[in-house]
Amino acid sequence: MQDPEFERIGKRLIQEGLLSGNFGNMSVRSKDGFYITASGSFLDNPGELVYVSRTKGVGTGASSEYRVHQKIYEMTDGTAIVHAHPPFAVAASFGGDAIVPIDSEGKMFLPSIPIADGEPGTEALAESVGEKSGISPVVIARGHGTFACAQSLEKAYLLTAITEHAAKVLYYRRSF
Ligand SMILES: [Zn+2]
Numbered sequence: 001m002q003d004p005e006f007e008r009i010g011k012r013l014i015q016e017g018l019l020s021g022n023f024g025n026m027s028v029r030s031k032d033g034f035y036i037t038a039s040g041s042f043l044d045n046p047g048e049l050v051y052v053s054r055t056k057g058v059g060t061g062a063s064s065e066y067r068v069h070q071k072i073y074e075m076t077d078g079t080a081i082v083h084a085h086p087p088f089a090v091a092a093s094f095g096g097d098a099i100v101p102i103d104s105e106g107k108m109f110l111p112s113i114p115i116a117d118g119e120p121g122t123e124a125l126a127e128s129v130g131e132k133s134g135i136s137p138v139v140i141a142r143g144h145g146t147f148a149c150a151q152s153l154e155k156a157y158l159l160t161a162i163t164e165h166a167a168k169v170l171y172y173r174r175s176f
Helices: 004-015 065-075 087-092 104-109 124-132 154-171
Strands: 025-030 034-037 050-053 081-082 113-116 136-142 146-152
Touching: 004 081, 004 113, 004 154, 025 065, 025 104, 025 154, 034 065, 050 065, 050 146, 065 081, 065 124, 065 146, 081 124, 087 136, 087 146, 104 154, 113 124, 124 146, 136 154, 146 154
Parallel strands: 113 136
Antiparallel strands: 025 034, 025 081, 034 050, 081 146, 136 146
């Protein structure tokens, strides 16, 4: 399965510096599972998506972070997930258990962004992000990146951009 929306959103993520190289992944919910970008694929040219089924298992070549996506879909009614590596949000994640935005959009849409722990690709990370996705549409894996869940890839991308903007404002605020 291919979906041009993945490429459109992938291009935005890269153009806006929300991820670099071939990092990050995206998925959309479907029937008894979800379609996710392949491991190592570039999000501005994602190609063939891989299906992860709740009953029939994981398709060959699925992104190594499929466990986190699976857990978020179990814990929420969201239908799309964007995972990116926005540098300011990652830097801000080392501080505590949540980022509390001070800018107006951040305060409105994401008043407290929880931080999850666990090594990339592990069940521990999936558990930690999944648990916190019940209280916030964006969760940051400490030192790693954002997982944003919404009703479309575009909305999940917007939440990712709001998170990075909030982290940037917190950073720049310190210089005044
Ligand atoms: Zn990642």
